[in-house]
Amino acid sequence: MxxxxxxxxxxxxxxxxxxxxxxxxxxxxxxxxxxxxxxxxxxxxxxxxxxxxxxxxxxxxxxxxxxxxxxxxxxxxxxxxxxxxxxxxxxxxxxxxxxxxxxxxxxxxxxxxxxxxxxxxxxxxxxxxxxxxxxxxxxxRWGSLYDALYGTDVISDENGQEATGGYNPTRGAAVVAYAKEFLDEHFALASGSYSDATGFKVADGKLEVIQGDSSTALKDAEKFVGFVGEAASPTGILLKNNNLHAEIQIDGSHPVGKDDPAHIKDVLLESAITxxxxxxxxxxxxxxxxxxxxxxxxxxxxxxxxxxxxxxxxxxxxxxxxxxxxxxxxxxxxxxxxxxxxxxxxxxxxxxxxxxxxxxxxxxxxxxxxxxxxxxxxxxxxxxxxxxxxxxxxxxxxxxxxxxxxxxxxxxxxxxxxxxxxxxxxxxxxxxxxxxxxxxxxxxxxxxxxxxxxxxxxxxxxxxxxxxxxxxxxxxxxxxxx
The missing domain is CATH 3.20.20.360 (Malate synthase, domain 3)
Structure with a gap:
């Protein structure tokens, strides 16, 4: 050479x-x-x-x-x-x-x-x-669960859920439903489902999930590890499972959050650790x-x-x-x-x-x-x-x-x-x-x-x-x- x-x-x-x-x-x-x-x-x-x-x-x-x-x-x-x-x-x-x-x-x-x-x-x-x-x-390190679901075949294209050029509300609704099932599985509530949630607040160091006229808590209280914003009206709820975090993001003015009963705009997941x-x-x-x-x-x-x-x-x-x-x-x-x-x-x-x-x-x-x-x-x-x-x-x-x-x-x-x-x-x-x-x-x-x-x-x-x-x-x- x-x-x-x-x-x-x-x-x-x-x-x-x-x-x-x-x-x-x-x-x-x-x-x-x-x-x-x-x-x-x-x-x-x-x-x-x-x-x-x-x-x-x-x-x-x-x-x-x-x-x-x-x-x-x-x-x-x-x-x-x-x-x-x-x-x-x-x-x-x-x-x-x-x-x-x-x-x-x-x-x-x-x-x-x-x-x-x-x-x-x-x-x-x-x-x-x-x-x-x-x-x-x-x-x-952190990624949107909603975006990941919407852009992949985890959500099927059937029943009007196809990924079109613009935003498809039917597909969006399927994404939100899937994400709440994910939360139910990994951060289970003492009663009901995240699909029943109408709000969140932190009182005496504990997470309260409001469900209309009542409220519930996490089945495992240790999975609640933090929040963003004011305790009475947080903009983020931080949960932890198997050393990985998930943040429920709340914003009633967001295009997705405004139509959600609890104003959840997204679920942010801790993803690529390294x-x-x-x-x-x-x-x-x-x-x-x-x-x-x-x-x-x-x-x-x-x-x-x-x-x-x-x-x-x-x-x-x-x-x-x-x-x-x-x-x-x-x-x-x-x-x-x-x-x-x-x-x-x-x-x-x-x-x-x-x-x-x-x-x-x-x-x-x-x-x-x-x-x-x-x-x-x-x-x-x-x-x-x-x-x-x-x-x-x-x-x-x-x-x-x-x-x-x-x-x-x-x-x-x-x-x-x-x-x-x-x-x-x-x-x-x-x-x-x-x-x-x-x-x-x-x-x-x-x-x-x-x-x-x-x-x-x-x-x-x-x-x-x-x-x-x-x-x-x-x-x-x-x-x-x-």
Whole structure:
């Protein structure tokens, strides 16, 4: 592969940095996060010197093992379509593909946000290079149940309920009925149904649901956790079930709320609890210009100031990150809930290289390993959030969550863990501030998963199976098996 020239590059030791990337980090990042330029680039160079040969060696091991497996299958063809599995397993152990499994151990990761540690909920994956998509995913923490129902086939098109070009009141009525059945199921009343409700009020710290001349309460009073507005006439009722929230929104002047007996205009549901902002599979960022787009958007998300202006329906719209949501608790206190999904970032894996930075270790310039570059730059961009200085907080535990894809077994996880150690030292962060999500999507990872987790047991936050990658690797690894 021919390498890009050093034209329009800034030289920092063994690093030849594309001018666009260098200017972005120098002018937009380092002053904002309070890191000294010389210290950062000298530390960057040190890490690259240490980990580039190690990265290469791991990839060479991949190739060698694959060659050995291919040859074994050629030398040991199947008989009647069957592989000699005992012999195959012994061979995999001999070449170090299958590793010995050690004693049991306990994962001891600390300072993990509730969205990962305690709340079960949907997770989105979105290309961080596209600011509008990145913002949509970030803001998907809360979503309108009415809108979701109206726009999907959950509500049938039969009996005049079709989704027409304009608003269809018949379909709208079906949406409202469905939503109230949802409330009945998950936030049951002591008597009657939400379809009987004519109003809401909070008295003595308890929710009262008015039903004409009478009133009722929640069957489980603990599910009422807050409200918006005045207790006697709230504009929002916050309910909680299985660590997820729902807000009944009340507005008698709203086009939907004015026709509802209780003036319910919508039910807002806590939806995408987390979102992975992706530098890898869902985007193509093949040079410095595109990597700067990726990094600039992540910087904006971590500082709470990312916004995107676009044209839609003939109008100019600006999208930005949602603020947090504030409620009054039943005892008169204040409850603040995050307005945005907790964000993770998926760095590129160990395989890919990128011309944004050229590295010269004595044999001429070569493209930097992109996983090393991401590992050194994305935490720098996250510093204000990690230190609690962001306008809109992401991690309230002072952690950063990095998803690491396409690793082959324990040695590669060990390198990722050691890389994170070095980055933490460079940026003055406490050990294990950078958390890792291990993608289990390579066969060599799957069969050695326990030992892979052991290598990052103080910073691992999840194991996430990439089914398509996992299946593809199985086919590739076993291609000569017939």
């Amino acid at each position: 021919s390498q890009p020239s050093n034209a329009n590059r800034i030289q920092k030791g063994i690093l030849a940095i594309d001018q666009q990337l260098y200017n972005f980090i120098e002018n937009e990042v380092l002053p904002k996060v309070g890191v000294d330029s010389d210290s950062y680039w000298s530390g960057f160079e040190k890490v690259i010197k240490e980990f580039t040969p190690r990265n290469k060696a791991l990839l060479e091991t991949r190739d060698k093992i694959q060659e050995q497996i291919d040859q074994w299958h050629l030398d040991n063809p199947t008989k009647n379509g069957e592989i000699d599995y005992p012999a195959y397993k012994a061979f995999l152990q001999e070449i170090g593909y299958l590793l010995p499994e050690g004693d049991d151990f306990t994962v001891s990761t600390e300072n993990v946000d509730d969205e990962i540690a305690h709340i079960a909920g949907p997770q989105l994956v979105v290309p961080v290079r596209n600011a509008r998509y990145a913002l949509n995913a970030t803001n998907a 979102a992975i902002q992706d530098c890898e599979d869902s985007i193509a960022a093949v040079d410095a210009e595109e990597k700067v787009e990726v990094y600039r958007n992540w910087l904006g998300l971590m500082n709470g100031d990312l916004q995107e202006t676009f044209e839609k329906g003939g109008k100019t719209r600006t999208r930005k990150q949602n603020p947090d949501r504030e409620y009054t608790t039943p005892d008169g206190g204040t409850l603040i809930l995050p307005g945005r999904s907790l964000l993770l970032i998926r760095n590129v894996g160990h395989l890919m290289q990128n011309p944004a930075i050229l590295v010269d270790l004595g044999n001429g310039p070569e493209q930097i390993f992109e996983g090393l570059m991401d590992g050194l730059i994305t935490p720098l961009l996250s510093l204000n959030d990690i230190k609690g200085k962001s306008a809109l907080s992401n991690s309230r535990q002072g952690s950063m969550y990095i998803v690491k894809p396409k690793m082959h077994g324990p040695q590669e996880v060990e390198m990722a863990n050691d890389l994170f150690n070095s980055v933490e030292d460079l940026l003055g962060l406490a050990r294990n501030t950078l958390k890792i999500g291990i993608m289990d999507e390579e066969r060599r990872m799957t069969v050695n998963l326990k030992e892979a987790i052991r290598q990052a047991k103080e910073r691992v936050i999840f194991i996430n199976t990439g089914f398509l990658d996992r299946t593809g690797d199985e086919m590739h690894t076993s291609m000569n098996a017939g």
